Amino acid sequence: MTGLILALDVVTRKKALSISTSCAPYIDGIKLGYPLVLNTGMSIARELADTGLPLIADFKVADIPSTDKLILESVFSSGFSAIICHGFTGEDSLEACVSTAHAYGGDCYVVAEMSHPGATRFFQKDTTESIAHMSVQYDADGIIAPATRPPHVAALREIIGSKKILSPGIGAQGGDIVSVAPFVDSIIVGRDIYENAEPGVRSAYYRNILKSACNEPKN
Secondary structure: OOEEEEEOOOOOHHHHHHHHHHHHHHOOEEEEEHHHHHHHOOOHHHHHHHHOOOEEEEEEEOOOHHHHHHHHHHHHHOOOOEEEEEOOOOHHHHHHHHHHHHHOOOEEEEEOOOOOHHHHHOOOHHHHHHHHHHHHHOOOOEEEOOOOOHHHHHHHHHHHOOOEEEEEEEOOOOEOHHHHHHHOOEEEEOHHHHOOOOHHHHHHHHHHHHHHHOOOOOO
16 A cells, blocks of 8 residues: 655654654654754654654755765664655766665665646656656665656656655645555655644544555556
8 A cells, every 4th residue: 555654844853753653653654854854953863763663864965976975874874764865966976875875774765856836847757757767777766756746657657667656745735645646655745744733633534545545556
């Protein structure tokens, strides 16, 4: 069944720990970005490890290979399970991210296309498909593809085969969970869960939708 990942973009340690605890029974991983890490420090990963869930560092790494390597070494030494990087920086940067992640026993996911409206200005068909092909070539563990554009996700699935697709854009951005679920391994939901008065109840709601949406096999 398609998994559920919580994008935990809150800015206080107390709120992060409270929300993650209430959501843990219903989710399959937690994605941490700059808002939380810049406010609490990298040590938040060790504290969230008590949930027993994989922790994804959504730093969208996009630099030269040597800098990428230093960033990833810090990420995985802090207890994260996976990293998200950009692919537009090219083959050498992507290879550095993938090889470093794998050296630490972690996963590397590559942004093939972002989910917000403005992304389509530069993340066009040729670019996203090129990044997907490159991700396969350099053995990334999967890609990030937008739930806000299910046809794009379906096309990228054809390129990457059995590698994973994590799909943001559900909830506040209006992505169609029913349309995208058959093509992805996990959906990513942030604001619609962590801004809810009862985040655990809201994550259970998404879990139930996924159960219904995943009756059909991936195409």
